[in-house]
Amino acid sequence: MRLRVRRRPVKYARLEVRPDGTVVVTAPDGFDVDNLIKRHRGWLEAKLVEIDGLREIAESGFPINGEFYQVIQGRKAKVHTRFKTVVLSPSRDEVLLCLKKFLRKELLPLVEKYAPEMGVNPGKVYIRHQKSRWGSCSPRGNLNFNVRLVAIPPELRNYVVIHELAHLKHMNHSKAFWELVERFYPDYKTARKELKRWWSIIELNPHWRWLSESI
Known part of the structure; x- marks a missing residue:
């Protein structure tokens, strides 16, 4: 120990x-x-x-959408959902940029779907590489999402988006905040447990460890 x-x-x-x-x-x-x-x-x-x-x-591959893709070393970073492969180039920055673009296509439709339903109007959406949290909401109404969200199952991304959008109404974790989250994601307690599990998986994944050496 x-x-x-x-x-x-x-x-x-x-x-x-x-x-x-x-x-x-x-x-x-x-x-x-x-x-x-x-x-x-x-x-x-x-x-x-x-x-x-x-x-x-x-250690069974590169996590994308809750599955483990085969890793191929190549000149240009790319995610192939059809073949379930990830091409990792020698450049961390290039790989992260590829993952951010992939994630943005997944996240923006969720923000656009839930924001009007929840009665909020978010500002800009940023995707960053962070080591401590899945997402955050700034006092100016901008949303920050961690590129690590690319690794987790889509239903858990729904929860993270709903969580951050709820902060546009409640900049805390009050009872009112959790009631709003529960209205749009009833099983949020299970999602929180699963996110902890996935965070550990990402921390243990050798490819993500390589990507995190720069932060």
Whole structure:
């Protein structure tokens, strides 16, 4: 078990398992970390077994739309949905640009569909390469989506779009916000769990690790 202890002036200790299998404990000075690990050993072992299973899945290809495409090394980056192949060029920037263009074609129709239904008027739509979140909504009404969304099943992208559009009415995660999300995506709690699973898969995927070396 790889253990990393971060001493911080926090009120309560926090225990998490990173996608790479590292166990991270955030705790104040003097806190008994060994006892915390001992008390949660069963949970930790289950999480590490889960990560091992996800690693095997993650290494089976390049994730596109929730499926794993065969990877081909080539001169020009391209996604072939018909043949379920992804051509990766030597340039990370070129590959990311290709994925962003592919994702934009998937996302814009969703924004155009749900925005009028939800009674909101979004500004510009940006697709960025980020390491911490699926999407965000700026105070000016612009929507930011992570290029990693190209990897996940289409129904989960629906949820992310609805989530960010809902922030145009509620710039928080209040009860009213979740009620609006639920109106358009009733099973949002399951979607949130699945997104965590897919985030781990992307973190463990060797091709995405290569793409993320530049950020």
